[in-house]
Amino acid sequence: MFDGPIRDHAGWTPRATAIVTPGGTFTYAQVNADVDRCAAALAELELRPGQVVSVALAAPYIQLVATAALARLGVASSPAGDWGADARLSDAHLSDGHVPPGGSPEGSSVHRIDEAWLRAMYAREPRPWPSRAYAPLDLGRVMLSSGTTGRPRRVGYTWRRIEHGNHLSLRSYGGGRLGAWIPLVSIDAMMGLTMAMCGWAVGAAVTASFEADDLPRWLERLESGIVAMTPIQLRRVLDALPPGFRPTPRWRLMVGGAVLPPETAREARARITPDIRTLYGSTEGGAGGQGLASGLDDAPGQVGITPSGAIVTIVGEDGRPVPEGQSGEVRIRGPRVIQGYLGDPEADAERFRDGWYLTGDIGHRLPDGRLVLEGRRDDRMNLGGLKIMPAVLEAAALSCPGVRDCAAFAVPTPDGLDACWLAVVAEPGFDGGRLTRHLAGHGDLPAPRYAWTRDIPRNAMGKVDRNALREAVLAATRPPAAGKAPDV
Amino acid sequence: MFDGFIRDNAAWTPRAPAVILPGRRYSYAAFDADIDRLGSALAERGLGPVCGVVAVAIASPYLQLLTMAALARLGICGAPGADPGADLRLTDSDGLGEGPPVLRLTPDEVTAILAAEPRFDLPQLELDPDALGHVMLSSGTTRSPRRVGLTWRRLEAGNHANLRSYAAGKAGTWAPVTGVDSMLGFSMSVAAWSVGGAVAWGFRIRDIPALMEQVEPGIIGLTPRQLRELLTVLPDGFLARPEWRICAAGALLPAPLAHEARLRLTPDVRIIYGSTEASLLAVGHAADLEEHPGLVGRTPAGAILEVVDDDGRPLPDGETGEFRITSERMSQGYLDDPEASAERFRDGWFHTRDLGRRLPDGRLILEGRVDDRLNLGGLKLMPQVVEQAAYAAGGVADCAAFAAPGTDGVEQCWLAVVAAPGGERDRLAALLAARADLPPVHLAWIDTIPRNAMGKVERGLLRGQLLAALLGGDP
Numbered sequence: 021m022f023d024g025p026i027r028d029h030a031g032w033t034p035r036a037t038a039i040v041t042p043g044g045t046f047t048y049a050q051v052n053a054d055v056d057r058c059a060a061a062l063a064e065l066e067l068r069p070g071q072v073v074s075v076a077l078a079a080p081y082i083q084l085v086a087t088a089a090l091a092r093l094g095v096a097s098s099p100a101g102d103w104g105a106d107a108r109l110s111d112a113h114l115s116d117g118h119v120p121p122g123g124s125p126e127g128s129s130v131h132r133i134d135e136a137w138l139r140a141m142y143a144r145e146p147r148p149w150p151s152r153a154y155a156p157l158d159l160g161r162v163m164l165s166s167g168t169t170g171r172p173r174r175v176g177y178t179w180r181r182i183e184h185g186n187h188l189s190l191r192s193y194g195g196g197r198l199g200a201w202i203p204l205v206s207i208d209a210m211m212g213l214t215m216a217m218c219g220w221a222v223g224a225a226v227t228a229s230f231e232a233d234d235l236p237r238w239l240e241r242l243e244s245g246i247v248a249m250t251p252i253q254l255r256r257v258l259d260a261l262p263p264g265f266r267p268t269p270r271w272r273l274m275v276g277g278a279v280l281p282p283e284t285a286r287e288a289r290a291r292i293t294p295d296i297r298t299l300y301g302s303t304e305g306g307a308g309g310q311g312l313a314s315g316l317d318d319a320p321g322q323v324g325i326t327p328s329g330a331i332v333t334i335v336g337e338d339g340r341p342v343p344e345g346q347s348g349e350v351r352i353r354g355p356r357v358i359q360g361y362l363g364d365p366e367a368d369a370e371r372f373r374d375g376w377y378l379t380g381d382i383g384h385r386l387p388d389g390r391l392v393l394e395g396r397r398d399d400r401m402n403l404g405g406l407k408i409m410p411a412v413l414e415a416a417a418l419s420c421p422g423v424r425d426c427a428a429f430a431v432p433t434p435d436g437l438d439a440c441w442l443a444v445v446a447e448p449g450f451d452g453g454r455l456t457r458h459l460a461g462h463g464d465l466p467a468p469r470y471a472w473t474r475d476i477p478r479n480a481m482g483k484v485d486r487n488a489l490r491e492a493v494l495a496a497t498r499p500p501a502a503g504k505a506p507d508v
Numbered sequence: 509m510f511d512g513f514i515r516d517n518a519a520w521t522p523r524a525p526a527v528i529l530p531g532r533r534y535s536y537a538a539f540d541a542d543i544d545r546l547g548s549a550l551a552e553r554g555l556g557p558v559c560g561v562v563a564v565a566i567a568s569p570y571l572q573l574l575t576m577a578a579l580a581r582l583g584i585c586g587a588p589g590a591d592p593g594a595d596l597r598l599t600d601s602d603g604l605g606e607g608p609p610v611l612r613l614t615p616d617e618v619t620a621i622l623a624a625e626p627r628f629d630l631p632q633l634e635l636d637p638d639a640l641g642h643v644m645l646s647s648g649t650t651r652s653p654r655r656v657g658l659t660w661r662r663l664e665a666g667n668h669a670n671l672r673s674y675a676a677g678k679a680g681t682w683a684p685v686t687g688v689d690s691m692l693g694f695s696m697s698v699a700a701w702s703v704g705g706a707v708a709w710g711f712r713i714r715d716i717p718a719l720m721e722q723v724e725p726g727i728i729g730l731t732p733r734q735l736r737e738l739l740t741v742l743p744d745g746f747l748a749r750p751e752w753r754i755c756a757a758g759a760l761l762p763a764p765l766a767h768e769a770r771l772r773l774t775p776d777v778r779i780i781y782g783s784t785e786a787s788l789l790a791v792g793h794a795a796d797l798e799e800h801p802g803l804v805g806r807t808p809a810g811a812i813l814e815v816v817d818d819d820g821r822p823l824p825d826g827e828t829g830e831f832r833i834t835s836e837r838m839s840q841g842y843l844d845d846p847e848a849s850a851e852r853f854r855d856g857w858f859h860t861r862d863l864g865r866r867l868p869d870g871r872l873i874l875e876g877r878v879d880d881r882l883n884l885g886g887l888k889l890m891p892q893v894v895e896q897a898a899y900a901a902g903g904v905a906d907c908a909a910f911a912a913p914g915t916d917g918v919e920q921c922w923l924a925v926v927a928a929p930g931g932e933r934d935r936l937a938a939l940l941a942a943r944a945d946l947p948p949v950h951l952a953w954i955d956t957i958p959r960n961a962m963g964k965v966e967r968g969l970l971r972g973q974l975l976a977a978l979l980g981g982d983p
Contacts, residue, residue: 024809025672031806031870032673032793148870153812156836180836183810187668191513192520195671195703196679222676297520312520325519328512331634355637389519 022182022217023088024151026052029223037225040200040242041080042234048223051085053146058082058089060149061141065131067112069094072162074110076100076117077133080206080228084216086114086133087207091160092149098162099208101172103128109174109363110162156180162362163210165303174362175303182217184329184355185306189218192310192327193274193297199245202227202238204253210303211276215248232256236265239292244270248299250277250482255284261291269293275313276301278482279393279411281418282320285313298323300393305377306356308332309391320415321383321392330354334385339373347384347409349397351376382409399486401430403466404437410486413465417442420458422450427476428468429486431493442468443476443489509641509660510667510698511581512632514540517704525706528681528723529569530715536704539574542622547578547630549621550598553611557583561643563608565589565599569710571618572688573697580641583633585657587643588689593655593844594643637661643843644691646784655843656784663698665810665837666787670699673791673808674755674778680726683708683719685734691784692757696729714741720773725751729780731758732765733963739768748774755780756794759963760874760892763801764899766794779804781874786858787837789813790872801896802864802873811835814857815866828865828890830878832857863890880967882911884947885918891967894923894940894949901939903931908957909949910967912974922950924957924970 026038030052038051046054067073073090075097077083090097103113113130154160160179164172177185194201201219203212206228219226224245230238232253239247249257254275273288276299289296298316300309300323309332311324326332333341334348342348357377360368371378382400383393395409410428417426425445430438444455452470459465471493477485514526518540526539534542555562562584566572575598579586587594594608600618604610613621635641641660645653658666682700684693688709697707705726711719716728716738730738735756754773756766757780769777777794781804790813792805807813814822815829823829834857841849852859863881864874876890891909898907906926911919923940927933933953940949952974958966 028673028806028809029676032791151809151812153834183665183668183836187664187671190668190671191702192516196677196705198677221672223672224677310520325516328509328516328632331632354634 022186022220023055023092025217025221025223026055026088027151029220033223036223037200038220039081039084040225040227041229042231044081045225046081051088054085054142055088055092056146056149057141057144058085059092060144060147061137062086062089062095062114063093065112067093067095069158071111072096072098072102072109072159073112073114074098074100074102076103076113076115078116082116082133082138084207084226084228092152094152094154094158096159096161096176098174099164101164101208102162102174103130154179156183161213163213163303164208165361173364173367175358176362177358181356181358185214186217186221188307188327188329188356189214190221192307193246193272193299194218194222197246197272198222198224198243200225200227200238200242201245202230202235202242202247204230204232204235204247204249205277210301211248211250211274211299215246219245233260236261239268239271244268246272246274248274248276251275251280251284252278252478252482254280254288258284258287258291265291267292267294269295271295272297273313274299278478279321279323280313280316282316283418285316289313300324300391302377302379304358304361304371305352305379306330306354308350308352308379308381311390315390319386319390319392321394321411322386322390323383323393324391325389326352326391330356332391334383345384345387347382347394350379350381350383350391350393352379353377399429401428401440402438403430403440406466408440408466410484413440413442413459413468416459416462416465417444417455420455422447423455425476427484427486427489429484429489429493431490431497440466440468441471441489441493443471443473445473445475509580509635509663510701511543511577513698513702514543514577515632517701521704524704525681525723526701527570527573528706528708528719529710532570533706534570539577541626542574543577543581544626544630545621545624546574547581550578551582551630555579555582555584555596555611557585557639559584560595561585561587561591561593561640563587563589563591563594563597565597565601565604565610567601568618571600571613573707573709576688576697581630581633583635583639585640585642587655588645590653590689591643591645591655592652635660637664642694644694644784645689646842654845654848656839657843658839662787662837662839665835666695667698667702669788669808669810669837670695671702673788674753674780675699675703675727678727678753679703679705680724680751681706681708681719682726683711683716683728685711685713685716685728685730685738686758690758691782692729692755692780695787696727696755700726713737717742717746720749720752725749727753727755729755729757731963732756732761733759733959735761735769736765739765739772742772746772748772750774750776752776753778754794757782759959759965760802760804761794761797762899763797766797770794781805781872783858783860785839785842785852786811786833786835786860789831789833789860792871796871800867800871800873801899802875802892804864804872804874806870806872807833810837813872815864820854823865825866825868828863828875831860831862831864831872831874833860834858880965882909882921883919884911884921887947889921889947891965894921894946897940897943897946898923898925898936901936903928903936905929905931906957908965908967908970910970910974912971912978920950921947922952922970922974924952924954924974926955926957927953 030048034049038048039046102110161177163175203215205212207213216226235257271293272295296313298311301307309323380397395411413428477488518536522537525533526536527534640657642658684696686693752774753776755778779792781790790805813833841853861878882889894909905928914920958969
């Protein structure tokens with residue numbers, strides 16, 4: 021499906037830019053011809069509709085072209101991680117690197133996409149591959165859900181679901197926007213895939229492999245459009261702004277993947293552009309919220325309203341909707357929600373119920389309809405009966421001058437109860453007693469134990485890795501076993 | 509469905525204009541609150557999805573848009589006021605003619621409804637994607653209009669295709685000059701709200717130049733005939749507004765008209781080739797008309813368009829045949845008209861009855877209607893071929909070719925011509941006679957070419973007028 025708009029705009033605006041990588045610029049006519057070439061070459065590898073083919077190509081241009089070419093063949097694509105020693109899931113695998121240990125598992129095949137293959141492919145005559153009619157309920161794309169623990173789960177999107185999501189993006193943050201669409205994550209992540217498909221849908225220039233550190237100069241150089249990134253990447257962009265950088269208010273920044281801290285949002289609105297929006301969604305449930313970063317000033321953690329087309333309710337532990345304003349788990353239903361994971365009935369039973377997807381996010385709704393996220397259900401600390409979300413403690417700690425970053429987490433104690441810990445990144449010379457006094461002034465917060473650290477471990481999407489913090493504390497506090505040297 | 513777009517933008521940009529009327533603007537917040545007020549009032553009067561299709565026969569422009577959106581918020585299928593098959597007609601006037609039962613909202617009632625405190629927000633409904641969301645009337649050139657049912661899913665798929673084709677990258681103000689009861693006008697309104705743009709409605713064509721200077725630029729949707737009128741009323745010294753996009757739909761855009769519009773209004777003139785039954789069939793650039801008269805552009809992804817011969821076999825590029833199309837944004841048949849449905853919807857394809865061909869690069873050339881094809885005693889000819897030859901000869905303001913029987917009973921080719929100021933009649937006759945690829949063309953000089961509301965030539969009327977004139981002995 022998403023290769024179709026590339027062909028459309030190759031017809032309407034053939035000389036407009038379709039792809040920008042740090043190394044080059046490619047027009048719609050060029051990209052469309054390369055997608056045709058690649059589709060013809062891939063068809064000779066016996067890749068056919070009904071299959072899922074993972075794309076593990078590091079060079080950004082060929083990664084995009086191969087993914088679009090699979091769509092042109094009617095073949096579903098999936099990220100690099102959908103194949104390998106631990107996850108032999110896709111039917112075939114396009115790889116520019118070595119074959120993973122264990123070789124090619126039975127019933128699937130690895131295709132080396134090396135320089136010779138690419139040279140031969142680019143040398144082909146670009147014969148227009150015929151437009152095909154898609155069965156709307158066939159699989160078009162597989163994504164891997166960013167499980168914070170354990171192995172990723174496979175999420176299958178039908179062609180109709182891809183169209184639906186694309187329409188939503190166009191009518192929410194993408195409406196009326198052209199210019200450059202810059203995802204700071206790859207198409208293997210939801211935000212990157214969405215941005216690429218939507219940028220092409222409207223004939224914009226989609227970038228690939230752009231780094232947060234380089235963004236300031238791209239903001240000045242490219243025609244203004246949209247940048248999508250995680251909060252942690254926005255922090256890096258702010259740190260990379262050269263002295264005297266003049267704000268670029270015609271750009272729109274979309275921040276998703278984790279809750280945007282209000283301070284970061286304020287700084288970015290002043291130093292980059294006032295047009296900053298927050299995205300809240302999941303691979304399984306699609307967009308659950310979209311809001312304005314300015315709304316974080318009065319409601320930290322707010323992720324905006326739920327764009328029309330999906331229904332979101334907040335439910336208690338008994339699965340029943342809670343009264344307006346109370347905290348509970350966020351659940352979502354509607355055409356953007358997938359019906360289950362591929363080949364994982366156990367996980368389905370846990371997360372999908374009666375047409376609802378249980379997001380695992382804890383939050384509440386403001387009277388004006390905006391959602392406020394408090395954290396992950398799995399993150400909720402149970403301190404001997406006192407239940408508290410880490411975000412509550414973190415927000416209080418962050419309001420203490422001198423605290424740069426922090427993360428709260430629970431660690432089991434020898435008596436079986438969980439203790440509350442706070443990992444803190446503070447300014448040099450910070451007096452720890454100041455934070456203790458600051459938190460004591462916040463009423464009924466638990467008094468945490470402190471782990472002073474240089475940075476907070478986060479995953480690629482910017483989510484705090486609380487397991488790593490817990491393990492680090494346990495390792496540091498565990499008494500050395502008799503006769504053995506302590507772990508290094 | 510589309511009421512949700514308004515609610516979304518009421519949260520994101522509450523103070524941005526959602527509706528621009530002559531002399532008044534309504535913000536998204538105000539419009540959204542009014543939709544809840546009117547929707548609640550209609551629900552209190554017993555309106556719900558069980559009411560079937562509700563026609564909106566409302567003269568007040570704001571109330572018309574408001575009612576369309578309020579019906580959608582209640583999950584009710586709306587329809588144009590003229591829908592003869594609706595189950596109910598909602599109106600603000602007391603002089604409606606024969607037709608379905610009427611529910612009247614008096615101006616006082618409307619005032620009271622919109623002045624009330626908003627009691628509650630109507631909930632967002634979970635709609636059955638295959639249920640009817642709106643009924644449109646297809647512009648039948650001769651018969652009574654056929655009713656086309658659009659499901660909620662079809663409305664979404666159509667809107668998506670609009671946003672990635674003629675509307676790509678545009679927000680601002682959207683002015684559907686063709687009226688919100690037309691397919692173009694209705695889908696433009698939905699599309700504008702879906703991207704947080706404003707719908708400018710209730711303006712006369714002579715107000716459009718001022719609108720273009722006063723509001724944020726966006727899209728103007730009109731027929732070639734309305735474009736002609738717009739150029740006629742364009743004030744002297746009007747500075748072209750390149751930020752606006754003009755989208756012409758409903759009939760073929762003549763190249764000279766497109767040329768003038770590009771110079772005097774905006775260089776960004778697009779051709780929309782669509783139908784009520786099949787949504788978008790093609791979108792193209794008016795600039796390409798210089799080289800290819802009749803060009804309508806290319807088919808946006810998601811639909812397959814084929815050119816087929818009289819037996820339904822696909823034809824190679826370059827050969828002329830009928831267009832047929834299949835897609836997710838297509839209707840599956842006419843409502844309550846199995847005969848017409850069987851004729852036009854076959855084997856998953858919608859048969860457009862349009863004739864044309866495809867260029868090697870994929871662009872489509874529209875040559876005319878199957879029903880318009882002139883059969884001159886066995887020689888088949890599209891009227892547009894003659895018309896384009898006449899325009900190319902110069903001195904022609906407007907023209908239409910048609911067939912009428914000669915004294916021997918064999919059909920002859922006629923061309924009704926409206927002369928441009930200074931046009932020489934003899935010169936046109938000589939130039940047409942010199943064209944080896946054309947049959948003899950008889951010229952009839954007239955003041956205006958009869959066209960229907962969508963700008964399509966009424967060739968039957970021309971034929972009748974001519975025969976009456978010939979019989980009356982007054983050539």
